[in-house]
Amino acid sequence: MHTRDHNVNRVLAARDAHLHSTLPLYYLCLRAGYRSNNPAVLPTNWPTLHMFPSFVANLHNLHDYFALVLAGSGHNFRAHGPPGTGMRLFVTCDPANIRHIFTTNYTNFPKGAEFAAIFDIMGGSLFTIDGELCRQQRAKVKGVLSSPWMVARIAACCRDKVENNLLPLFTNMESIGTPFDMQEMMSRFMFDLGATPLFGVDPGLLSSDMPPMDVAVAMDTVMEAGFFRHVVPASCWKLMRRLNIGPERKLRVAHTMLRGFIVDMMERRKINTCHIGNDEEQEGVDIMSPFLNDPDYANDELAHAMIIGYMLAARDTVGTTLTWIFYNLAQNPNIVSIIRNELSPIASTKVAARADAMVIFEQNETKYLVYLKAVLYETLRLYPPAPFERKTVAADDIMPSGHELGTGDTILISLHSMGRMEGIWGKDCLNYNPDRWLSEDGNKLRYVPSHKFLAFNSGPRMSPYEVC
Structure with missing residues (x-):
């Protein structure tokens, strides 16, 4: 009985101390x-x-x-x-x-060790490193992404996703008068567009059945928790991580979700690669191939970190920017008219299947606009x-x-x-x-x-x- 009373007194004392410290704050x-x-x-x-x-x-x-x-x-x-x-x-x-x-x-x-700790799930990737290691990895990434074959591959993925998913969804929603969240739509679009050339497999987040966005939400959690870690003392978020509470609890779940997604996509990638001819396989069927075939990047943790960093860079930057572009175009119809006039000479050279059919522009047609x-x-x-x-x-x-x-x-x-x-x-x-x-x-x-x-x-x- 004495022990129980002692514990109760300790709890009450802790409560009072907490109130005295938090109320002034x-x-x-x-x-x-x-x-x-x-x-x-x-x-x-x-x-x-x-x-x-x-x-x-x-x-x-x-x-x-x-x-x-x-x-x-x-x-x-x-x-x-x-x-x-x-x-x-x-x-x-x-x-x-x-x-x-x-x-x-x-x-x-430099970004520093604390920045790397804040985004620990991307540790060792271009997103968190400094110095010579950063220079080497940056050169590798730039070489892969700027190669003519990869530029053509990404452009083809983009065209396919726009023509076969994005525009049909827009057309269907317009025809039945269904409102939609443009930010969510762009997030789905860029998630698929980031993952498809990366793994050589389309995750299919942008489709007519609109599957759950659990992995995309996990990516949001990584960035939200990173922002929280930026603005509070490191001792605070590290204690929360140790106690598995608050944003750190959500972040742990998000880490598990993202790693599970990567493992699943890598398995699908292996199956897909087996069905591709030897010549194409040697050239590299996706962005990951040059890294997985390089001993310097063979570590699974580093591969996962680089994948997450790339997908965040693709989805969050372009997806967010596209959303704001559409928002501002809706607010400024005069700007829409100017864009239409700039596109008009190119559109006039294209033959549409029907008078009301949508016209799709290629990358090389718009790069000089x-x-x-x-x-x-x-x-x-x-x-x-x-x-x-x-x-x-x-x-x-x-x-x-x-x-x-x-x-x-x-x-x-x-x-x-x-x-x-x-x-x-x-x-x-x-x-x-x-x-x-x-x-x-x-x-x-x-x-x-x-x-x-x-x-x-x-x-x-x-x-x-x-x-x-």
Whole structure:
């Protein structure tokens, strides 16, 4: 009986301690949330907790919050977490600082071990590594993806998916007046388009029966948990992982789901490869072939990490961008008219089966369309698929803005904010205006340096997935 009473007292004491510690934090978060409604107010540097309450209060809308703060702080600000958390942040969208970080002194700003820990399921892949290993793997990936055979293969997969799945679904839904979620549709489309050339097998997520999106949801969980790990102290999410609670519990389930999917697709790939002639097999029937045949990439964990990294890069970047393009076209019918006029000369050369039949454009037919590219770039400016980049300071340094950074500091580069800065893009920075990308005569794209437009990264880490 005595032991039971003792345990009850311990629970009550723990509860009281929890209330005493969380209620002040809750109050500060409410105050921080109230103050954040005023764009002119920078994050309050509270005693002990520093700016942490402001971040927590705005976690649901952190990218827009950063844009407000950066607009009022000259494109740069510092932030610190509570003592003992090791959170020393420098947040920037300053093009001069970005050029310094990504190009001028890029070796001093690796992604770092903490970034690799945050996205541990992609550990060892191009997404998380630095230095010479990154250079070698990047060269390998770029060589595979840019080979004429692979470019043709990906283009064929894209055409097939558009012609036989996407357009028939759109036509059917339009004919019966069925509403649909464009974001979900683009997610399904890019999931299949990422996986098919990767494995040589179509997972069939974009089909008339609309199968469950469990694997795609697992990919969302990886990115959501990664965002959570970015903005809380490492000790916090590591404790949650050890206790298997909160976002870490969902992440563990997602890891299992993704690895199971890869094993299944690799088995289907083997079966598919057995039915292909020797000549085609030697050339490589999919993106994975050159890696699986290379001893440097024979490790299963590394192969899984690279597959997940590639699929996230394909689905999240293009799928998100396509969704925002369609959204903005719906808001701007005049832009749709300009695109139609640009496509019209090409369309006139095609013979449709029926007067109302859809016309499909080939990659080589659209690659030189200037205004269509301007629409893409304007979408990426305002709605970058990766809203921020994270870097670690390897050695003490001074930014072009004059800010002094210490070894171990974390830098957050806000791409979302950069596209919304009047000092970078002018007074109409919040307007969706593809014309800003055109030369005066409108016949070519205006040059914009990558440290001002970071959608494809910059410097030595320029994205190997960029398609011109």
